[in-house]
Every structure is written in structure tokens, then in C-alpha cells.
Amino acid sequence: xxxxxxxxxxxxxxxxxxxxxxxxxxxxxxxxxxxxxxxxxxxxxxxxxxxxxxxxxxxxxxxxxxxxxxxxxxxxxxxxxxxxxxxxxxxxxxxxxxxxxxxxxxxxxxxxxxxxxxxxxxxxxxxxxxxxxxxxxxxxxxxxxxxxxxxxxxxxxxxxxxxxxxxxxxxxxxxxxxxxxxxxxxxxxxxxxxxxxxxxxxxxxxxxxxxxxxxxxxxxxxxxxxxxxxxxxxxxxxxxxxxxxxxxxxxxxxxxxxxxxxxxxxxxxxxxxxxxxxxxxxxxxxxxxxxxxxxxxxxxxxxxxxxxxxxxxxxxxxxxxxxxxxxxxxxxxxxxxxxxxxxxxxxxxxxxx
Amino acid sequence: xxxxxxxxxxxxxxxxxxxxxxxxxxxxxxxxxxxxxxxxxxxxxxxxxxxxxxxxxxxxxxxxxxxxxxxxxxxxxxxxxxxxxxxxxxxxxxxxxxxxxxxxxxxxxxxxxxxxxxxxxxxxxxxxxxxxxxxxxxxxxxxxxxxxxxxxxxxxxxxxxxxxxxxxxxxxxxxxxxxxxxxxxxxxxxxxxxxxxxxxxxxxxxxxxxxxxxxxxxxxxxxxxxxxxxxxxxxxxxxxxxxxxxxxxxxxxxxxxxxxxxxxxxxxxxxxxxxxxxxxxxxxxxxxxxxxxxxxxxxxxxxxxxxxxxxxxxxxxxxxxxxxxxxxxxxxxxxxxxxxxxxxxxxxxxxxxxxxxxxxxxxxxxxxxx
Numbered sequence: 001x002x003x004x005x006x007x008x009x010x011x012x013x014x015x016x017x018x019x020x021x022x023x024x025x026x027x028x029x030x031x032x033x034x035x036x037x038x039x040x041x042x043x044x045x046x047x048x049x050x051x052x053x054x055x056x057x058x059x060x061x062x063x064x065x066x067x068x069x070x071x072x073x074x075x076x077x078x079x080x081x082x083x084x085x086x087x088x089x090x091x092x093x094x095x096x097x098x099x100x101x102x103x104x105x106x107x108x109x110x111x112x113x114x115x116x117x118x119x120x121x122x123x124x125x126x127x128x129x130x131x132x133x134x135x136x137x138x139x140x141x142x143x144x145x146x147x148x149x150x151x152x153x154x155x156x157x158x159x160x161x162x163x164x165x166x167x168x169x170x171x172x173x174x175x176x177x178x179x180x181x182x183x184x185x186x187x188x189x190x191x192x193x194x195x196x197x198x199x200x201x202x203x204x205x206x207x208x209x210x211x212x213x214x215x216x217x218x219x220x221x222x223x224x225x226x227x228x229x230x231x232x233x234x235x236x237x238x239x240x241x242x243x244x245x246x247x248x249x250x251x252x253x254x255x256x257x258x259x260x261x262x263x264x265x266x267x268x269x270x271x272x273x274x275x276x277x278x279x280x281x282x283x284x285x286x287x288x289x290x291x292x293x294x295x296x297x298x299x300x301x302x303x304x305x306x307x308x309x310x311x312x313x314x315x316x317x318x319x320x321x322x323x324x325x326x327x328x329x330x331x332x333x334x335x336x337x338x339x340x341x342x343x344x345x346x347x348x349x350x351x352x353x
Numbered sequence: 354x355x356x357x358x359x360x361x362x363x364x365x366x367x368x369x370x371x372x373x374x375x376x377x378x379x380x381x382x383x384x385x386x387x388x389x390x391x392x393x394x395x396x397x398x399x400x401x402x403x404x405x406x407x408x409x410x411x412x413x414x415x416x417x418x419x420x421x422x423x424x425x426x427x428x429x430x431x432x433x434x435x436x437x438x439x440x441x442x443x444x445x446x447x448x449x450x451x452x453x454x455x456x457x458x459x460x461x462x463x464x465x466x467x468x469x470x471x472x473x474x475x476x477x478x479x480x481x482x483x484x485x486x487x488x489x490x491x492x493x494x495x496x497x498x499x500x501x502x503x504x505x506x507x508x509x510x511x512x513x514x515x516x517x518x519x520x521x522x523x524x525x526x527x528x529x530x531x532x533x534x535x536x537x538x539x540x541x542x543x544x545x546x547x548x549x550x551x552x553x554x555x556x557x558x559x560x561x562x563x564x565x566x567x568x569x570x571x572x573x574x575x576x577x578x579x580x581x582x583x584x585x586x587x588x589x590x591x592x593x594x595x596x597x598x599x600x601x602x603x604x605x606x607x608x609x610x611x612x613x614x615x616x617x618x619x620x621x622x623x624x625x626x627x628x629x630x631x632x633x634x635x636x637x638x639x640x641x642x643x644x645x646x647x648x649x650x651x652x653x654x655x656x657x658x659x660x661x662x663x664x665x666x667x668x669x670x671x672x673x674x675x676x677x678x679x680x681x682x683x684x685x686x687x688x689x690x691x692x693x694x695x696x697x698x699x700x701x702x703x704x705x706x707x708x709x710x711x712x713x714x715x716x717x718x719x720x721x722x723x
Contacts, residue, residue: 050633161573162580193567195591196584198536204633205537205598209571211626212587212594215619216570219583224576241626246668247618250661252583257662258691259421259579271664286626288675293621296671300663316632 001324002333004082006341006348009185009238009281009310010075012086012116013059013067014108023107023114028100040091040104044187049203050316057314064115075313076122079323082338083348084313085151085183086125087238088112093131093156093189101130102140109144117149124348126154126183134167138174145178151347152181152236157213158188164217164224172230179346181234181279184217186210211241211286215248218274222252225265227277234344236279239312241286246300249274275303279344281310282336284317285325294327304332308341372709373456374695375716377656378560378613378684379449379498381491382424382439382464388490392482397475406479407471409535409564417564418578422690424464430688438688439464442494449687450497453695456713457722458498459526459684460487461560461613466531468506469563476505480515484525492524499720501529501558509542513549520553526720527556527611531563532589539595547605556609556654556719559592561585582659582691589615590623593649597627600640602648609719611654614686618661621675624649650677654719656684657711658693666700678707682716 014020017038021029032038045052056078059070076084088108095101105128112125127144129137144150153175161167163184175182187210193199194206196216214237221227221235252270260266266273288294298304311323328336342349383389390398410417422428424438430448432441439445450458467479480503487500502519504512519525528550536542538559550557562585568574569584589612596602596610627634627645635641655676663669673681686692695712703711716722 050636051630158571159573162570162575163572165576188571192571192573194571195537195595196567196569196571196588197532197534197538197565197591197595198567200537200591200595200598201540202598202634202637204630204637205594207633208594208598208626208630209591211622212590213571215587216575216580216584217572219580220570220572220575223580241622243622243625244619246663247616247622247661247672248583248586250618250663250669251586251616251659252579253664254659254662255579255582255691259577259582262421262577262579284629286622286629288621288625289628293671293675296668299665300668300671302664 001079002337003080005079005309005337007075007079007081007084007311007313008236008308008341009087009283010084010313011089011315012071014088014090014111015064015067020104020107020111023110024103028103040094042089042091042094042187043190045089046203051207052316053314054316059314068116068119072120075311079311081122083122083124086112086116086123087154087183087185088125088128089185089187092128093159095130095132098130098133098136101132102136105130105140109140113147113149121352124149124151126150126152127180128154129171131155131159131168131171134170138170141171141174141178141180145180148347148350149352150180151345152183154183154185156187156189157184157210157217158192158194160189160191162217162220164220164226166224169229172226172233176230176233181236181344183236183238186239210239211244214240215244218248218278219252222266222270222273223263225263227273228265234277234279236281236308236344238281238310239284240280241284242280242282242307243286243297245280279308279340280306281308283310283312283323287325291327294325304335305340307336308344309337369696371454372712373454374683374712375457375722376455376685376687377459377611377682377716378658378686379458379460380439380464380687380689381460381462381487382437383486384437384440389479389482389486392485393478397478400475406475408469409471409566418581420578425689427688427690427692442491445687446495449685450495455497457716457720459720460491460498460500461529461558462487462501462503463531463560463562466503466529466563468504469531473505473508473511477508477511477515480505484515484519488524499526500524501527502555503529504546506530506543506546507535509545513545516546516549516553516555525555527558529558529560532559532561532585532592532615533563533565535565537595537599538592539597539599539601541599544601544604547601547608551605551607556611558611558613559589560613561589561615586615586619590619593623593653594627597645597648598634598638600638602652603641608652609654610652611656611682611719613656613684614658616659616661617655617657617676617681618669618672620655621672654680654682654715656682658684658686659691660693660698662700670701678710679715681711682719683712
């Protein structure tokens with residue numbers, strides 16, 4: 001590890017809907033009480049499932065201050081982390097009422113700023129938006145963007161519509177305007193079946209299927225022309241698994257050659273566009289078992305500029321102490337741990353007053 | 354990385370040197386649905402004339418996403434008289450089977466596969482009729498061609514009955530399903546199909562495509578055919594994930610699955626991902642006994658088309674190595690537009706041994722052909 005690493009995916013636990021009450025208008029607080037709505041935890045991460053916590057990464061259930069202390073010691077101090085980006089996964093995307101979803105997203109962002117960012121200078125955060133209504137989401141980006149500690153906009157990989165669709169472009173316009181990458185994190189709104197052939201029977205099956213969702217989302221972003229329309233937009237695929245990427249680009253390249261007149265705005269090879277606009281966080285890295293395969297795979301990826309260091313704290317994505325795959329050269333480590341993130345997130349380079 | 358991308362390097366035609374090959378994906382098509390009427394009860398002929406087949410998409414005729422070419426066919430594959438590509442045996446022989454020295458061709462009739470038709474009785478009747486049609490019009494007329502048992506896959510009991518009916522008929526090489534079913538294909542409701550296939554000694558081919566009702570991606574419907582084509586690979590990964598985790602392979606040790614027209618370069622990464630999640634999978638589904646990659650390695654064969662095109666061609670060799678030279682089987686997808694030409698499609702040179710396995714011997718072993 002290199003001191004000052006930038007961890008691009010950690011998950012602070014929101015203690016519950018009540019923690020948001022100070023940041024919610026009264027009308028919603030009343031409704032939650034009357035409707036007995038106390039929680040909005042997504043099915044994607046059952047809190048006791050094997051994936052939920054690494055040993056030694058288990059934030060306690062104490063006060064906000066105690067939780068922050070756990071986060072410091074378990075997520076930051078352990079790896080000598082210089083900066084970490086908080087991606088708050090809470091059920092905003094599950095909600096069908098778009099006004100309610102937007103209100104919860106707003107409250108989460110205020111909670112992040114007041115309860116975490118104000119207390120720990122190593123923390124940064126993604127702006128949580130409710131993509132159910134891109135107009136409201138863009139307004140929320142405008143509202144939060146002034147706070148330079150928000151470095152990214154957070155969306156889920158399985159939403160209501162493919163991410164390239166123009167429906168979502170107001171979000172991208174706002175993000176690009178403020179130099180904020182779009183972070184696409186594993187997870188679902190559960191408004192569509194979580195596999196392309198219907199609902200699976202098991203959580204672990206659904207989790208494996210996140211990688212397939214990332215593949216088709218990458219296709220959507222490329223084919224719909226998002227990178228043509230928003231030339232300085234960056235997209236970070238978070239908790240995607242990574243190793244599906246070469247095969248996906250090879251397949252997309254083949255069909256682009258045959259079908260490009262269907263998407264004439266895609267005037268460069270998909271691989272070029274993706275190399276310029278897309279980055280992926282490291283964990284989980286669905287690595288091959290043998291070191292020589294790993295070397296070949298690294299060649300297939302073709303660049304050490306794709307990857308941004310992440311631990312996915314507190315999720316259990318790796319065993320042992322090292323969140324890095326073996327065999328990285330010092331130069332590659334410097335890029336993956338620090339330089340790539342600084343090149344991807346303009347706001348990480350800024351000094352925060 | 355700047356690597357120039359060009360057309361795949363042709364393996365010299367002389368390298369194949371006229372070697373007899375097996376093509377695991379040939380698409381015969383009726384020139385019109387009426388071609389199958391001789392094998393259909395009058396009731397269903399009338400039904401089709403009146404209503405047509407109701408499927409899980411909105412277009413009365415044609416596909417939900419317009420294809421890149423008419424009927425997704427090669428522009429040079431239209432037989433004289435403007436009959437449909439794939440509808441004329443003589444033309445197929447002259448354009449494909451003879452010049453490419455196809456020793457065995459597996460017929461996959463998916464124009465459309467009747468298993469996706471909503472009306473359960475019509476679906477079953479059309480599957481039976483098209484199975485008869487495949488024999489009468491194709492395999493009986495050219496001994497190089499073997500048919501696939503079309504089954505009404507959304508009604509597994511009826512599907513199993515159709516498989517039982519065809520068991521022992523050497524005209525059939527496999528059972529044929531599509532990948533996009535109403536629910537993931539590993540789920541128990543589909544297990545009678547696998548039981549029957551094992552009973553009949555047939556592998557189960559799963560061809561990409563179809564309309565099962567779920568959106569093409571787990572984030573909804575994309576806009577373009579190019580995305581549909583990308584999505585089929587992801588969908589087939591979901592199918593295998595389902596078959597592993599739902600315990601299909603654990604339950605049926607003799608089950609052999611052939612994935613058709615989904616490419617293959619994604620397979621190693623899928624296996625690594627499944628193994629990476631073994632701790633969760635095992636905790637949730639304790640009936641599974643072996644690493645997911647072991648189930649895949651034992652039960653799954655992949656046909657090659659559409660072969661992925663890496664910028665650095667040799668990368669494809671790594672993938673083939675990782676999948677295993679005994680698990681890849683060549684396919685052209687004749688007469689469709691993204692046809693892989695046996696003499697040109699491979700971006701890399703193979704050893705003589707690899708070449709004969711890929712182009713012939715693996716399929717020969719799977720289909721028990723001579």
C-alpha cells in the first residue's frame with residue numbers, strides 16, 4: 001500500500017430513516033409516522049449476509065460519533081487512506097413516489113455533509129439523487145455542488161431504464177457542468193427483474209448478475225451517444241467486478257462494425273470512448289485463480305489507467321489484509337491507488353478550506 | 354494503448370485444406386408459415402390465418418428491434434425467385450454446405466422458435482409440426498443435416514412429451530430452447546425438459562434470443578438492435594448463473610448444455626465471478642457441492658459465433674485456452690448477416706490439433722456423430 005491512497009468506494013451505514021428526520025420536511029416525517037415506515041434498506045445488501053461485512057469491518061450500532069470512530073479506525077486508518085468517497089446506499093431508488101424519493105435523497109446528502117464530512121476531513125461523498133425524476137435530480141446536484149466535498153453523482157446499475165437514455169440526460173448535464181463524474185454502483189431499483197430472463201431465486205444469484213447489468217449499461221452509455229453529447233463527462237463503474245470488461249468491448253466492437261449506421265453518433269470505436277470516459281473501481285475484482293492468467297488478463301485490459309482503488313468497506317470482497325490484487329508494479333500501484341482517482345475526480349485535487 | 358483495429362486475419366483457406374467441418378448453427382427457415390401447414394391440423398391453420406401467433410412483444414410481424422438487414426440475413430443469401438434465405442436446400446448446399454465442406458450441420462429453426470408463442474396449444478402444435486418439417490424438408494433430403502427438437506419450453510410437461518416422442522430418432526441432434534424465457538432457465542419449472550433430454554440422450558442447445566417478457570436488460574429496454582446484440586451475451590451469462598446456482602447441474606449430472614450464438618469470451622470472467630461469490634452461494638444454497646466453475650466446465654459447451662474481435666488478436670487464444678479446447682464448437686449462423694466464415698473468422702492461427710477439435714471433433718463427440 002502507498003500512504004495517502006484514495007478509496008473510491010466506502011459505505012457509511014445510515015442508522016435508519018429516523019436519522020434523516022432532522023433533514024426532512026415535516027410533511028414527510030408525519031407520513032413516515034402515520035404509515036409506520038421506519039426503514040428503507042435495499043434487498044441488495046441484507047445486513048447479515050456473508051457479503052455484508054469483512055471480519056474487522058463491522059461498524060457498531062452506537063451513536064453517530066461511535067460509528068464515525070469505527071469508520072475512521074476500520075476504513076481509513078487500516079489502509080493509510082488519504083481520502084475516501086462515501087457512497088450511501090439507501091433505498092432511494094426503490095421508492096415509486098418521485099417527490100418522496102427526491103426528499104429522501106436531499107436528506108441523505110444533508111446527513112452526509114453534517115454528520116460525516118463536517119467531522120472527518122478525509123471523507124468525501126457522492127451526491128445521492130433520485131433518478132425517478134431527472135429534473136429534481138439535477139436540482140439536487142445544483143444544490144449540493146457548491147459544497148466541494150461532494151465529488152460525484154451516485155446512481156445504480158439496475159434502474160428503471162438503461163442509463164444512456166435521454167430521459168437521464170438532465171442529470172448528466174448538471175454533473176458535467178460541475179465537474180462531477182457519474183458513479184454507477186451495483187444495486188437495483190427492483191422496478192425490473194434483476195436478470196434479463198426474469199427474477200432469480202437467490203440473493204447470491206442476483207449479486208452475480210450485477211456484472212451483466214454493468215455490461216449492458218456500458219453499451220447503453222456508448223450507443224446512446226452520452227459521451228458525444230457530454231464530452232467531458234466521466235463515468236465510474238463502482239463494484240462492477242471489472243474482469244468482464246475486455247470481452248464486452250470485443251463484442252461491442254464487432255457489432256459496432258456491422259451496425260454503426262444505427263448509431264451514427266458513435267464515430268469512434270467503443271473501446272476508445274470507454275477508455276476516455278469510463279473508469280472502474282477495484283473491488284470486487286473477479287480475478288482468475290492462477291497468476292499467469294492474471295498477467296494475461298492485465299494485458300487484455302490493456303491499461304493501468306482504468307482502475308480506481310476501492311475497498312468497498314465494509315463489504316466482504318477480499319480475504320486477508322490486502323485489498324490489492326497481487327503482482328502490481330510500483331508504478332501501477334501509484335496510478336491505481338492515487339493518480340487515476342485524481343485524474344478522474346477534479347474535486348479531489350482541490351484543497352478544501 | 355494505440356492498437357490499430359482491422360478485419361480479422363484470414364486463416365489461409367489452405368490451412369483448413371478442405372477439412373470436413375461441423376457447423377453447429379445453421380438456420381433453415383420456412384419461406385412462409387404456410388410451408389408447415391401440411392403438418393398442422395386445420396384448426397391451427399385457421400388460427401394462424403386469423404390471428405397469427407401472439408408473443409411477448411408488440412409487433413404483429415417482424416422482430417421487436419428491426420434487424421441490421423432484412424430478416425437479419427446475409428444480403429447474398431437470397432435464393433433465386435426472392436425466396437427467403439435458409440428456405441432453399443439446393444441454394445444452401447451450393448452456397449454453404451458444399452464449398453465449406455460441412456460434414457454435419459445442426460439445424461436451428463428459430464424463425465421464430467414456436468416455443469415462445471403464448472397460446473400453449475398452438476405453441477406445442479407448431480413445435481411438433483416444425484419438427485416433422487425439419488425431417489421431411491431437410492434431414493431426409495440431405496444426410497449431412499440434423500434437426501433440433503423444438504419444444505414448447507414454457508410448458509415443460511408438453512416439452513418433455515415432445516422430446517420423448519422424438520427420442521431414438523437419429524434425425525435429431527439436440528433439444529432446442531431459446532435463452533430469453535419467462536423465468537431463468539435454471540429454475541425448477543424447466544427441469545422436466547432436462548430430465549427428458551437426458552432420457553433421450555440428447556444435449557440441450559440454448560440459442561440466444563427470444564422474448565420471455567423480462568426487459569432485455571435488468572435496467573429496462575434499450576433503444577437499439579446493437580444493444581440487443583450486446584445484451585444477448587449478458588443474458589446467456591444469466592442463464593448459466595441460474596443453472597449453476599439453482600442447482601440444475603447438481604441435480605442432473607448427465608445434463609449437457611450447448612450455448613449457441615452468444616459468443617464465448619465472457620465465459621472465463623463469469624466463472625471467476627461465480628467462484629468469487631462461492632462463500633455467499635454456498636451459504637444460501639447448501640445443496641451445491643462443487644465450485645461453480647467446475648459445474649460450468651463439466652456441463653457447458655459453447656459455439657463460437659459471433660466470435661469476439663479483440664484489438665490484439667492473440668488475446669482470443671488466451672480465452673480459448675481458459676475455456677478449454679474440448680468445449681468450443683464452431684458455428685457459422687448461416688444465412689444470417691453476422692455469419693462467421695470458417696476460413697476467415699478466426700483472428701488467430703490454431704495448431705492442427707486445436708483446429709480439428711474446434712471445427713469438428715468436439716461437436717462430433719457431443720452429438721455422437723460419425
